Amino acid sequence: MSVGLETRAKQTGEAGHCGAEIRSDAHVRIEPREHGGIKIELESRVKPYYGDAIHRQTEEVLEALGVRHALVVIHDEGALPFVIAARIEAAARRAGFGADTRVLPDRVSLPEPSSRDRMRRSRLYVPGSEPRYFINAGLHGADAIILDLEDSVHPNEKDAARLLVRNALRAVDFLQCERMVRINQLPLGLEDLEEIVPESPDLILIPKLETPQQVIVASQKIAEIKADYGITRPIWLMPIIESALGIEKAYEIATASEDIVALTIGLEDYTADLGVVKTPAGAESLFARQRMVNAAHAAGVQAIDSVYGDVGDMDGLRAWGLNSRALGFEGMGCVHPLQIAVIHQAFAPTPAEIEKARKIVAAYHEAQQKGLGVVSLGSKMIDAPVVQRALKLMARAQAMGLVTRSFE
Amino acid sequence: MAILEKTELAINAAGRMVPEMVNGRQQVPYAGVGKHQPRGDKAAPPIRTAADYPEGGDKRVADLETALRKCGLRDGMVISSHHHLRDGDRVALMALEAAARIGVKDLMWFPSASFPSQKGAIELMASGVIDRIEGSMNGPLGDYCTQGKMRGMGVLRSHGGRWQAIQDGEVHIDIAVIAAPTADAFGNCDGSHGKSACGSLGFALADSIYADHVIAVTDNLVAFPCIPWQIQGNNVDYVVTVDSIGDPAKIVSGTTQITRSPDRLRIAQLVALFLRDAGIMRNGFSFQAGAGGIALAFVSYLKQMMKEAGVKARFVRGGSTKYLVELLEEGLTDYILDGQTFDLSGVQSMANHPRHVATSPFTSYNYHGKGNFASLVDAVVLGATEVDANFNANVVTHSDGRLLHGIGGWQNCLAAGCTILAVPSFRDRIPVIVDQVTTLCGPGELIDVVVTERGIAINPCRQDLMNAVKGSKLPIRPLQEIKAEVERICGGKPQPANRSDRAVAIVKWVDGTVLDSVWQVG
Numbered sequence: 001m002s003v004g005l006e007t008r009a010k011q012t013g014e015a016g017h018c019g020a021e022i023r024s025d026a027h028v029r030i031e032p033r034e035h036g037g038i039k040i041e042l043e044s045r046v047k048p049y050y051g052d053a054i055h056r057q058t059e060e061v062l063e064a065l066g067v068r069h070a071l072v073v074i075h076d077e078g079a080l081p082f083v084i085a086a087r088i089e090a091a092a093r094r095a096g097f098g099a100d101t102r103v104l105p106d107r108v109s110l111p112e113p114s115s116r117d118r119m120r121r122s123r124l125y126v127p128g129s130e131p132r133y134f135i136n137a138g139l140h141g142a143d144a145i146i147l148d149l150e151d152s153v154h155p156n157e158k159d160a161a162r163l164l165v166r167n168a169l170r171a172v173d174f175l176q177c178e179r180m181v182r183i184n185q186l187p188l189g190l191e192d193l194e195e196i197v198p199e200s201p202d203l204i205l206i207p208k209l210e211t212p213q214q215v216i217v218a219s220q221k222i223a224e225i226k227a228d229y230g231i232t233r234p235i236w237l238m239p240i241i242e243s244a245l246g247i248e249k250a251y252e253i254a255t256a257s258e259d260i261v262a263l264t265i266g267l268e269d270y271t272a273d274l275g276v277v278k279t280p281a282g283a284e285s286l287f288a289r290q291r292m293v294n295a296a297h298a299a300g301v302q303a304i305d306s307v308y309g310d311v312g313d314m315d316g317l318r319a320w321g322l323n324s325r326a327l328g329f330e331g332m333g334c335v336h337p338l339q340i341a342v343i344h345q346a347f348a349p350t351p352a353e354i355e356k357a358r359k360i361v362a363a364y365h366e367a368q369q370k371g372l373g374v375v376s377l378g379s380k381m382i383d384a385p386v387v388q389r390a391l392k393l394m395a396r397a398q399a400m401g402l403v404t405r406s407f408e
Numbered sequence: 409m410a411i412l413e414k415t416e417l418a419i420n421a422a423g424r425m426v427p428e429m430v431n432g433r434q435q436v437p438y439a440g441v442g443k444h445q446p447r448g449d450k451a452a453p454p455i456r457t458a459a460d461y462p463e464g465g466d467k468r469v470a471d472l473e474t475a476l477r478k479c480g481l482r483d484g485m486v487i488s489s490h491h492h493l494r495d496g497d498r499v500a501l502m503a504l505e506a507a508a509r510i511g512v513k514d515l516m517w518f519p520s521a522s523f524p525s526q527k528g529a530i531e532l533m534a535s536g537v538i539d540r541i542e543g544s545m546n547g548p549l550g551d552y553c554t555q556g557k558m559r560g561m562g563v564l565r566s567h568g569g570r571w572q573a574i575q576d577g578e579v580h581i582d583i584a585v586i587a588a589p590t591a592d593a594f595g596n597c598d599g600s601h602g603k604s605a606c607g608s609l610g611f612a613l614a615d616s617i618y619a620d621h622v623i624a625v626t627d628n629l630v631a632f633p634c635i636p637w638q639i640q641g642n643n644v645d646y647v648v649t650v651d652s653i654g655d656p657a658k659i660v661s662g663t664t665q666i667t668r669s670p671d672r673l674r675i676a677q678l679v680a681l682f683l684r685d686a687g688i689m690r691n692g693f694s695f696q697a698g699a700g701g702i703a704l705a706f707v708s709y710l711k712q713m714m715k716e717a718g719v720k721a722r723f724v725r726g727g728s729t730k731y732l733v734e735l736l737e738e739g740l741t742d743y744i745l746d747g748q749t750f751d752l753s754g755v756q757s758m759a760n761h762p763r764h765v766a767t768s769p770f771t772s773y774n775y776h777g778k779g780n781f782a783s784l785v786d787a788v789v790l791g792a793t794e795v796d797a798n799f800n801a802n803v804v805t806h807s808d809g810r811l812l813h814g815i816g817g818w819q820n821c822l823a824a825g826c827t828i829l830a831v832p833s834f835r836d837r838i839p840v841i842v843d844q845v846t847t848l849c850g851p852g853e854l855i856d857v858v859v860t861e862r863g864i865a866i867n868p869c870r871q872d873l874m875n876a877v878k879g880s881k882l883p884i885r886p887l888q889e890i891k892a893e894v895e896r897i898c899g900g901k902p903q904p905a906n907r908s909d910r911a912v913a914i915v916k917w918v919d920g921t922v923l924d925s926v927w928q929v930g
Contacts, residue, residue: 024836046837048808049902057899078836081899135897136671139861337670 013095015160016087018075024132026079028091030062033069038062044076057081061088065098081105082171083131083164090160102195105171113233114178114202116261119143119399120304121331121347122340123180127152128161131168138174140337141344146180149192150207158184162195169199178202180238186214190221197225203236203261208269210246212256215239219257234259238304242266243273247288250295262302264333265292280316282323293328307333314342321346349397357390357397364390417911417925422800424848426922427911431516431540431560433578435914438921441851446776446920451577453620465594465632467647472625473506475646476583479621481507484514484539485582488619490612491521492587492599492748496658499587499625501528502650508537516560518579519543520570520611521814525658533558542579543570544804544814545913553912554810556928562811562913564804564926566819567747568773568782569918571614576776578920584615584622586639587653591626595644596637599749600759600766602628604653606660607728607749607758609638610768616643627653638766664729664751666708667701671832671861676705678882679789679830679859684713685880686873688787688826696725696788696821697732699750702830703789707731714740725772725785728754728764736764747772747817773820775918780823788824792831794845797888799852799867801829802845804915807838809846809907809929819918822854826873833860833894839902841891846905848924849915862890905929 010032018027026044040058042051058072065088076084082105092098123144126133129152137145147165149158165181181196182205183189189206196204206218215237222235237260239253246253247270254263267285271278278284289305296303305324308317317339324332325347332347334340349357359377364387367375375382397403415427420437428435436444461467469475487507489500500519505528507515513536517529524547532538533552540560545553553562565573573579588597589604599609604627616622622644629649634641667673679702683689689710697703708731714720720739726732726746730753735741737757744764749755757764772781793812794802803818805811821827831840840860856873858865865887866873877884895901911925 046902048905049838050899052903053899078838080837080897136861139674140670338673 010096013091013093013097015090015094016079018077022077024078024080024083024135025130026074026076026084026087028084028087029073030067030088030091030095030097031071031073032067032095032097033071035069037069038067039071041071041073042076043074044078046076046078053081054084057084058088061085061103062092064103065089065092065101067092067095067097070095079131080135080171082167083134086131086160086163086167090163093159102166105167107170108173110200110233111174111179111202114236116234116236117302118178119331119396120178120262120302122334122343123304123331124177124334124337124340125152125307128165129153129157131164134164134168134172138172138177140340142177142334142337142340143331144178144180144203145174146182146205146333148182150182150184158188158192162192166195166199169196169201180205182207182240183218186217189218193218193221193225197222197231197235198229200231200233201235203238205238205240205264207240207266208242208246209239209253210243211249212252215253215256215260219259222259236261238262238264240264240266241292242269244270244288247291250292251298254295254299254301260299260301262304262330263292263296263299264304265289265306267306280320282320289324289327289329297328302330303328305329305332307335308339309335311336311338314338317342318346344400348400348402349393353393354397354402357393358403360387360390361394415911420922422848422851422923424924426914426925427561430563430914430922431542436921438917438923441853444919444921446576450575451580451618453618461645465641467595467641467644468593469646469648471506472503472585472623472648472650473509475623475648476503476506476510478646479583479623481510481512481583483512484516485512486516486518486580488518488581488584488615489520490586490609490615491519491523492606492609492611493604493654493659494606495523495525496604496655497523497526497587498652498654499585499650501526502625503585503623504529504532504538508532508535513537514539517541517543518581520567521816522546522549524548544816545811546813550811554805554926554929556908556910556912558912561911562926563916564815564913565916566773566815566918567611567769567817568775568820569815569916569920571769571774572776572918572920573916574614574618575774576920581615581619582621584612584619586612586616586622586624586644588624588626588639589653590628590630590634591624591647592630592632592634592641593647594632595622595624595639595641595647596632596634597624597626597639597644598634598636599638600636600755602626604628604656604659605755605759606654607755608746608766608768610747610766612639613768616640621645623648625650625653627651636766660749660755661751664699664704664731665701666705666731669701672702673705674861675830675832675859676702677709678864679706679828680709680713681882682828682857682859682864682877683710683787683826684717685882686826686876689713689717689719691719692722693719693786694721694723694725694784696785696824698727698790699729700791702791704729704731706789706830707735711735711740725788726750726754728757730754733757733761733764736761745772769817769820773817773918775820776920782820782823783825785821785824787826787828788821789828789830790818790821792829792840792850794840794842795829795831795855795858795887796842796845796852797891799855799858799887800845800848801850801852801855802847803849805847805926807842807846807902807905809905809927811913811926815849815915819850822850826856827854828857828859829855830859833862833890834898837898839891839894839898841887841894843901847915847926858887860890862893865890
């Protein structure tokens with residue numbers, strides 16, 4: 001760990017949040033001094049249990065950042081150690097310290113690299129500036145979590161959120177979830193990549209894309225950082241298309257990089273771009289969604305739908321999900337963990353579909369064994385594409401745990 | 409009584425240090441589950457004759473002060489109250505303040521539970537009117553006790569343990585003051601009707617039977633007979649009418665709300681799945697769940713699973729809420745046996761539904777009875793502040809030693825066929841699964857399952873439950889493993905608590921023995 005050169009002017013820096021409503025976060029204020037060493041003032045609801053630990057951690061992090069003399073005031077609301085570290089680092093950087101230094105928490109073991117075509121039915125959004133949602137995000141059974149640096153983070157908090165998300169990628173076990181990060185719109189997103197890519201997220205969402213060129217810029221940046229850090233595992237890309245122009249360019253965007261595994265759409269921005277009202281039924285975005293599905297399939301990547309924003313309306317969510325699957329989407333976003341199960345149900349093949357596919361697949365295998373070129377089921381001939389679709393559906397049903405034993 | 413003396417400490421069968429003398433009474437240290445078996449006779453109040461009471465049955469007197477004087481209130485007496493009006497109760501403090509005006513000292517206040525709105529009792533303790541509280545304390549009263557300011561020692565009992573202490577003569581109630589949402593002039597009382605309706609009056613039943621004197625206080629006097637008579641007028645000496653016995657808004661919540669916290673919902677869902685997959689959820693089964701956010705959500709998940717499986721319960725135990733009432737109304741349970749009523753739906757249902765039955769701690773909880781009703785309940789879902797790797801649990805103190813909750817029916821429920829603690833594995837940064845609980849309230853051998861957001865731990869002594877869920881998709885894990893994971897997340901084990909060696913309260917076990925001490929802090 002290198003110690004940054006103290007070249008910038010020093011000032012008071014603060015970061016984080018505290019107050020009666022805040023949980024699992026901390027507010028840190030660093031007032032640089034000329035001499036007198038480090039003085040720590042700590043208020044914490046967990047002081048009787050972890051007061052000593054917080055003192056030790058603060059001293060270690062400040063030392064690593066090259067802060068020698070300062071008054072440090074911490075209001076802690078039960079923040080976990082990786083959060084406290086990120087808050088101290090953000091406050092120190094804002095005070096003008098440690099520009100070239102990273103203070104990284106212990107790393108939990110990295111999960112298996114994610115595969116190009118893994119299931120992406122649900123991705124749970126976690127605001128990058130709300131650390132209390134991080135630690136249990138993986139428990140709710142989503143296929144992926146998205147640590148968000150974009151719309152859920154206030155423009156003044158981008159630098160601090162970046163450090164929180166970076167630390168979360170190291171210190172939090174997200175279990176079976178694919179670890180996704182939504183960076184900011186370029187060029188700000190390139191700064192996000194500097195902090196995020198070294199921690200090997202499984203997938204990066206790039207928002208508001210309108211040209212293939214933008215994908216290339218981001219993807220080159222990622223490749224450079226990966227090379228610097230010797231990272232060989234894949235970091236996939238999922239462009240988010242959120243404008244009329246983006247929709248028109250969807251296929252070009254989807255084919256702009258080998259690393260793209262899915263396309264998704266942002267309906268709030270898209271409807272705003274069109275100047276139309278976003279309705280529950282979504283007639284105004286039907287064309288865009290269909291066009292995107294087609295572009296994604298043409299490019300050989302997954303088509304993933306937007307989010308359903310009304311957390312209280314589970315029936316509306318179910319209807320949206322069923323329609324979404326019927327259009328050719330393979331998943332959608334979640335803004336609350338309660339949405340996950342509903343979405344998984346909506347994107348699951350029905351028992352009738354599975355039964356029909358099972359019969360077709362059985363007939364196909366029988367024909368293969370008998371060396372017949374034509375597959376038939378009862379009195380009906382089955383076309384090759386129908387067999388392909390049935391095979392795909394059964395594979396998906398098996399991945400979802402709907403078919404218990406191998407159907408082969 | 410003199411300022412709390414330092415008494416000799418003994419080590420009980422659970423390895424906890426407990427005082428041998430408490431408030432002038434010799435104590436029996438906890439000896440193990442089912443080990444302490446006292447013999448002898450129950451206590452009884454003095455004989456009265458009808459000749460002592462008005463022939464017309466009108467037992468009304470002008471006010472509480474008059475009633476207390478007529479009961480012969482003197483220094484050092486025991487005054488009891490019940491907590492069915494919860495944080496809205498006005499009667500207990502009204503009675504204690506009337507006693508203060510009479511000028512008596514060193515009373516023992518014996519509530520079935522105390523609430524933050526009764527913090528006025530602190531002044532009465534400071535001025536010497538009240539020597540001590542034997543009953544649950546939280547909020548300001550809990551702090552007063554744990555800071556060592558109460559002169560006598562606190563005694564925490566379960567609901568059933570309170571009945572046991574009264575019945576066995578460990579606590580002799582001189583005067584019981586019963587807040588009654590409806591009463592007649594003869595003293596029959598009902599909790600399920602009136603502007604201050606609270607549902608059941610079960611917590612006052614033992615007091616009405618065993619106290620030397622009983623005063624009913626009501627703001628809804630009806631002509632004889634008051635039906636149903638949950639408290640019988642034959643046991644009542646005086647009736648006092650007042651403008652208001654309590655603040656209805658704080659007596660019951662309008663509606664009880666299911667938690668929206670995803671982590672808590674996950675715990676609730678895992679509890680319901682466990683009952684289903686372990687085969688406990690079957691036709692004719694029974695369960696108890698309270699009014700906490702997790703418990704309510706659990707009922708809602710279980711209801712869905714019962715419907716899907718076509719399963720019906722024989723009875724459910726309340727704390728009733730609208731969620732239990734829905735089970736009754738939709739035919740998913742034959743009965744609600746209700747110890748207390750948490751929301752308006754519960755109160756209305758008890759008033760109107762013949763199979764929504766008011767019960768007392770006696771019928772369900774008293775361990776010194778002819779059998780233990782609590783052990784007939786198939787499953788119970790409880791909370792806890794801490795649990796250790798041997799499944800011992802704490803429900804009364806924070807990890808820093810401050811009093812937080814009463815025991816309530818918690819200890820009594822541990823007798824259920826399957827006792828489940830539904831708890832987050834840590835709160836903020838504070839681990840719930842610990843090396844040693846701050847205060848022992850429930851022996852681990854009675855706690856069968858701990859359900860956290862990070863997995864389900866089954867007590868190794870319940871091999872039958874282990875086998876029952878084998879092959880299910882439930883996240884079954886050793887408790888030690890969850891504990892280790894939480895310590896990694898929280899950045900190591902917490903610092904040991906700073907506490908004194910001076911006991912300020914004791915925790916009784918259901919048989920009247922002393923299970924643990926609460927030590928002075930701060």
